[in-house]
Amino acid sequence: MGRTEGDDARWVEFVVLTEDEDDADRADRLARQLRRELAEREFETRSVTAAAPGDTKGDVAVFGAIAVALVGAGGMIPTLIDVLRDWLGRRTGPDRICVRIGDDSVELDRPSFSEREELLQAFLAKHSDR
Template identity: 40%
Template sequence: MQVLLSIAFDPELDSEPAERLVRQLRAEISELDVESVGPTLAGTAPDGAKGTDAVALGAVVVALSASGGVFTSLIETLREWLSRHSARHRISLTIDGDTIELDRASAAERRELIDAYVRRHTGE
C-alpha cells in the first residue's frame, strides 16, 4: 500500500524551517516498519500544489508493508507530529484516491475522522 502525504505549511513559515520539519517527519516515519519513505516522483504532485518548490518540499510517499499495525502506527505518528508542530500546518493522506485532511480540528473530531479512515483502509 502506498500513502501520499501532502504537507501544507503555515503560509508564514519560511522554506528552511519547513524543510527541517519535513526531514523530521520523514525520520519519524522511517523508524516505523515501512518499506520506504521518500519524496514524490515527478508528475505525482498532489492536487492544489503550488509550484515545484511546494511539491518537492511538502509531498512524501510512504510504502507500507503488509504487517497489520503499520498503517495505524503511521496515523498515530502523523497525529503526534501535528500536535507538536501544528501552528497552521495541515497534512493530507491519500490512499487509492481517498483523501483525509488533518488540521486544526479538535482532538476529539480528529480522532473520530482518523478512526473512520483507518477502518476503511484496514478492514478493522
C-alpha cells in the same frame, strides 16, 4: 499512490502543507522530519513529487511530500496514527497534513486531529484492504 507491481505494500502519500508561501525550505524540513519519525517506527518511506492537493483549505502554496508503505496494514494503522498525532501535536503553526491514496484524501491539523482520528482510521483501513 497505490500498490506497485510485485509489491504487497499500499503506498500512502503524506503532503505537509504550510501557510507561508515563501517558506519552501520549512515545508521540506517538516516533511523530512515526519519521514524520519516514521522511519524510526520502522515504516518504509520514500520521497515523492506531488502537486498541491486540489481540495486543500485556504491558499496553500508550499508543501513537502513523502510516501509511506503500509504492509499488512491492520497492525500498522494504530502506530501510524500515533506518529501523526504526536507529530502534529508538537506543531505550533497552522501546518496541516493531507493524507492521500489515489484520488481519495483526508486533511488533518493539530486542532482537528482528535475529532478526525476515527475518520483517518476508517480511511486507512478502507484502503489497506485493496
